[in-house]
Amino acid sequence: MIEWYKKVVFENYANFKGRARRSEYWYFALANGIISIILMIIGGAIGGAFGDGFTGIAVGYGLFIIYTLAILLPSLGVIARRLHDVGKSGWFYLVSFIPLVGPIWILVLFCTEGNHGPNQYGPDPKNEIEEIEEIGKVELQ
Numbered sequence: 001m002i003e004w005y006k007k008v009v010f011e012n013y014a015n016f017k018g019r020a021r022r023s024e025y026w027y028f029a030l031a032n033g034i035i036s037i038i039l040m041i042i043g044g045a046i047g048g049a050f051g052d053g054f055t056g057i058a059v060g061y062g063l064f065i066i067y068t069l070a071i072l073l074p075s076l077g078v079i080a081r082r083l084h085d086v087g088k089s090g091w092f093y094l095v096s097f098i099p100l101v102g103p104i105w106i107l108v109l110f111c112t113e114g115n116h117g118p119n120q121y122g123p124d125p126k127n128e129i130e131e132i133e134e135i136g137k138v139e140l141q
Contacts, residue, residue, distance in 0.1 A: 003079055014073045019120045020081035023102075023123050025110060032071060039064040074125035084121035085114030 004027035009045075043061040064120040080090025086109050117124050 001027045001031055004028055008043060008078045009071070009074045012074065012077055014118070016080045017084075018081055019085040019119075020078050020126050021085065021114065021125045022082070022111070024125075025078055025082040028074075035067065036064065038068055039121050044108075082110055084119075085125065086112050087119050087121075089117050 004024050008024065008028045012018075020093075030134075040061070043064045046063075047057050047061065076090075076093075079093050083090055084091050090110065093106065096102045114124065114126065117127070
């Protein structure tokens with residue numbers, strides 16, 4: 001899980017080209033969710049330590065807000081690459097703003113297996129890993 005997160009954040013920080021496998025997207029989303037929850041808990045504890053009122057909340061959740069802003073571009077990049085894997089443009093994510101139906105449709109696309117073989121957005125990312133595994137099997141024999 002951490003490898004996928006590091007791949008999205010460090011190797012593909014603002015990369016909107018190419019394709020992303022389902023595992024890349026979902027492991028990134030899981031790690032991002034866990035980190036966000038931890039930062040909110042820490043923010044709440046810091047906010048409580050500084051006392052009540054706006055100052056405590058601002059200090060406490062400032063770390064979470066900074067993290068959210070820092071992770072914005074990698075999140076949009078992996079979303080665009082995931083949509084590329086199913087043959088849609090990254091702009092297709094704007095469908096999620098359609099009330100009720102949009103987020104469900106996007107969720108279905110994120111869960112759908114990507115196109116087999118290359119498409120207009122690049123080679124199949126699943127084939128690259130399968131080819132590496134095949135080379136490893138041949139070398140072992």
